[in-house]
Amino acid sequence: MSIVLHGVPIGGGVAIGRAHLLSQSMDDVVHLVLEDSEIAAEQQRFDSAVRDTRKQLELLWGSIPENAPAELGAFLSLHIMLLSDVTISRDPRDLIDSQRCNAEWALKLQCDTLVEQFDAIEEDYLRERKHDVLQVVERIFKNLAGHSTDLQFVEDMDEDAILVAHDLSPADMVYFKDSSVAAFVTDVGGATSHTAILGRSLDLPSVIALHHARELIREDELIVVDGQQGVLIINPEETVLAEYRRRQRNWIEARRKLSSIRKTDALTQDGTPIELLANIELPQDAANVLESGAVGVGLFRSEFLFLGRDSLPSEDEQFAAYREVAEATNGAPVTVRTMDLGADKNPRWLNHGAAENPALGLTGVRLCLAEPLMFRAQLRALLRATVYGKIRILFPMINGLGELKQALAQLEYAKKELREENIPFADKVEVGAMIEIPSAALVVGSFVKYVDFLSIGTNDLIQYTLAVDRNDDSVSHLYDPVHPAVLKLISHTIKTATKAGVQVSVCGEMAGDERLTRLLLGMGLRRFSMHPANLLAVKQNVLNSHLDILAPQVARILRSEDPDRIADLLTQLNAGPDA
Numbered sequence: 001m002s003i004v005l006h007g008v009p010i011g012g013g014v015a016i017g018r019a020h021l022l023s024q025s026m027d028d029v030v031h032l033v034l035e036d037s038e039i040a041a042e043q044q045r046f047d048s049a050v051r052d053t054r055k056q057l058e059l060l061w062g063s064i065p066e067n068a069p070a071e072l073g074a075f076l077s078l079h080i081m082l083l084s085d086v087t088i089s090r091d092p093r094d095l096i097d098s099q100r101c102n103a104e105w106a107l108k109l110q111c112d113t114l115v116e117q118f119d120a121i122e123e124d125y126l127r128e129r130k131h132d133v134l135q136v137v138e139r140i141f142k143n144l145a146g147h148s149t150d151l152q153f154v155e156d157m158d159e160d161a162i163l164v165a166h167d168l169s170p171a172d173m174v175y176f177k178d179s180s181v182a183a184f185v186t187d188v189g190g191a192t193s194h195t196a197i198l199g200r201s202l203d204l205p206s207v208i209a210l211h212h213a214r215e216l217i218r219e220d221e222l223i224v225v226d227g228q229q230g231v232l233i234i235n236p237e238e239t240v241l242a243e244y245r246r247r248q249r250n251w252i253e254a255r256r257k258l259s260s261i262r263k264t265d266a267l268t269q270d271g272t273p274i275e276l277l278a279n280i281e282l283p284q285d286a287a288n289v290l291e292s293g294a295v296g297v298g299l300f301r302s303e304f305l306f307l308g309r310d311s312l313p314s315e316d317e318q319f320a321a322y323r324e325v326a327e328a329t330n331g332a333p334v335t336v337r338t339m340d341l342g343a344d345k346n347p348r349w350l351n352h353g354a355a356e357n358p359a360l361g362l363t364g365v366r367l368c369l370a371e372p373l374m375f376r377a378q379l380r381a382l383l384r385a386t387v388y389g390k391i392r393i394l395f396p397m398i399n400g401l402g403e404l405k406q407a408l409a410q411l412e413y414a415k416k417e418l419r420e421e422n423i424p425f426a427d428k429v430e431v432g433a434m435i436e437i438p439s440a441a442l443v444v445g446s447f448v449k450y451v452d453f454l455s456i457g458t459n460d461l462i463q464y465t466l467a468v469d470r471n472d473d474s475v476s477h478l479y480d481p482v483h484p485a486v487l488k489l490i491s492h493t494i495k496t497a498t499k500a501g502v503q504v505s506v507c508g509e510m511a512g513d514e515r516l517t518r519l520l521l522g523m524g525l526r527r528f529s530m531h532p533a534n535l536l537a538v539k540q541n542v543l544n545s546h547l548d549i550l551a552p553q554v555a556r557i558l559r560s561e562d563p564d565r566i567a568d569l570l571t572q573l574n575a576g577p578d579a
Helices: 035-063 068-081 091-099 104-120 131-147 150-154 170-176 194-202 238-258 284-288 313-328 364-369 372-388 401-420 439-443 458-468 484-499 516-521 534-545 547-559 563-574
Strands: 004-005 008-011 014-021 161-166 183-185 206-208 222-226 231-234 277-280 297-300 335-336 391-395 429-437 453-456 503-506 526-528
Touching: 008 231, 014 150, 014 238, 035 091, 035 104, 035 131, 035 335, 068 131, 091 104, 104 131, 104 401, 131 194, 131 277, 161 206, 161 222, 161 391, 170 526, 183 222, 183 503, 206 222, 222 238, 231 453, 284 313, 284 516, 297 526, 313 372, 364 372, 364 401, 391 401, 391 439, 391 453, 429 439, 439 458, 439 484, 458 484, 484 563, 516 534, 516 563, 526 534, 547 563
Parallel strands: 014 161, 161 183, 183 206, 277 297, 277 526, 297 335, 335 391, 391 429, 429 453, 453 503, 503 526
Antiparallel strands: 004 231, 008 206, 014 222, 222 231
């Protein structure tokens, strides 16, 4: 019988092949009560498992293939760093003593506590970091049990093999990076989990968050993975199989054509140049920016330098990271967003307490202004890095001109300090503000006198405009990038900035959605910043678009306030003669 499952689409394209099941994430843990005389030995057994896990991860890190995506090494480094965190490496030892329990049970208790804490976080990327903790804990569990955690067997799999797992870690990815794996699916994960990021980087058809795929699929069963629609089909009927084989051929041919435009300039059919830039999260990501076809970094989320550690990074540490990115991009522009921390993104070293409504609390530039010494240390590090490349500074979550002026004052203070200390920095540093709060979009005309560029963060702009938490399943259907209110705010921002001669870009998910490329072009957008995996598909739409044809069609969309009418007009826009 054919079964259809729906999950989160991660990798574009279609794969058809035989299921290769990976072992479940972990077996049920048995609770044992120890004698006092057994506690020290049990703690030593736990310590040994942690050491073995570290050795395995370090060995894997050292054996990453040269052509592996930069994210792979970064995520393995994160897992190695997590092993040093006291909540994983030390707290279970204390539980062994206080609870007089076996190491497996202590690790499970601690893991459950950490998962609860992560589930309480509202920001989707950070909440999904719990999967990294679970993956590290799983490796410790397996070492406690004496089981191998390696996936070396994938090297011998057939070229149509599709991995089916409860979860996959970055360490697991090392083993099938150069294998013939056609696709992978997992029960867990989210759109911004490391599994998802790696799936996009590896350019494999993949679907995650399928919940029960691992239980329903049998070894060697024929399955179809549709990475565009987020669909998994078990034992497809012949007519369905024939249709997906046709889609697979079309996808392979389309990907081949896309590869050929990697070095092509992004020009519309009427000769208008469009800048396509990449979003990155870690310094290691910068190495692949130019190779992806991007002309620079449109958004470096600097807050990831501050997370997953027990202390605030020093100014010198931050400077080294920004310098690394500047040098890796060979003079291309690098837009660094100052730390977007606070409330639901609280590092362990930052003690501001929990907010009842984190999304509306002390976050973004508000936290920076509340912690001026911490803020200036980052600004000093960024200014110092301008000597080594074109670093641009972007302030997040600005709600009005008052906040913007305060942030600029802190930047001037940092410049003054560096001058007094004879520390060099570039004479001209471009500064921008993020437009991700409706109030900022509505008063954007007051910003343009004070900034060199604007960046529209569509993810939060949609969320705040529609009062919809996109991570809440009960209302996620209301999270609509083409809601007329959202489109009016974006259009107003682009028009106001363009009229004032201020550069404007979109750096949220809308920029990388090829279905919206022509809509944004018709609004007047000329700079898109996105995940590198989406860049070529967006470039293809740019090359096939004529702005004179798009403008009147987009104007009709912007005049409409009927969602059904907007959907029809958007379909027509993407199916036009120059599509």
